[in-house]
Amino acid sequence: MQIYPTMELLDGHCVTLEKGRLDEPLVWHVDPIEKAREFAAAGAEWMHLTDFNAVQGDDSNSDLVKEIIRTAGIPVQLGGGMRSRDSVESWIDQGAGRVVVGTLAALDPSLVSELAKQHPDQIVLAVDVWQGQVMTEGWLKAGAFEPETYITAFGNAPFAGIIVTDIDSDMADVEAQLGLISGLAAAAHSPVIASGVVRNADDLSRLKYINNIAGALVGRALFRKTLSLEEALEVAQPLPEQVAEFL
Secondary structure, three states: OEEEEEEEEEOOEEEEOOOOOOOOOEEEOOOHHHHHHHHHHOOOOOEEEEEHHHHOOOOOOHHHHHHHHHHOOOOEEEEOOOOOHHHHHHHHHOOOOEEEEOHHHHHOHHHHHHHHHHOOOOEEEEEEEEOOEEEEOOOOEEOOOOHHHHHHHOOOOOOOEEEEEEOOOOOOOHHHHHHHHHHHHHHOOOOEEEEOOOOOHHHHHHHOOOOOEEEEEEOHHHHHOOOOHHHHHHHHOOOOOOOOOOO
8 A cells, every 4th residue: 555645745844734724724843844754765756746825826835845855855746736638748748747627627537537537647636525515626516426426427538546535524433434545445447545544553464454445645633643655665565475484
């Protein structure tokens, strides 16, 4: 299982949000560029980066995001504000390893399916769920789609992954989140990346045994130090296969 150490940016700062509320960010006083390098130094193979300013149509973090992509030392999976073909392809051209699309997929699913075919292993579908519906516009608007129906509607579109976030539970009820993610993973044709479900090593241990879960975003736990990245990477490794001894 792939671990994606996760960084969320707002006004140039690393933050975490409670249920996506941009008006109440918890600001972490760390250098985003140095933090990204720390992820790589700890052994991560990927990192995930969300630009909350871009979600609001504000490109003020653009130079910072470019610098992180350029200097992190590992590929960056980038989300936030990908509302057109031009924005998606522009960030791919500027070095993003993968681009995450959410609202655009709900508004123009045929375009996003086409982008997935044109950019193999570089387009990730975001499925954010609130009270049984897929949310768009940075978790602000219900899209009137049930998540399983929404995912299956994309058929065999070759997404690099599908990030599933249960906003409703938002760390308060991990058992419910695991149930939702497990059900959607069973319906998905692309590997699923779990988001918002990892508080500690035990959560990762349970997650790794769900079929079709290819990875997990781990952000808040790293910043709150309830889980180290080194520990997360170790837990995510597959168990060695038992080999029978022959006498």
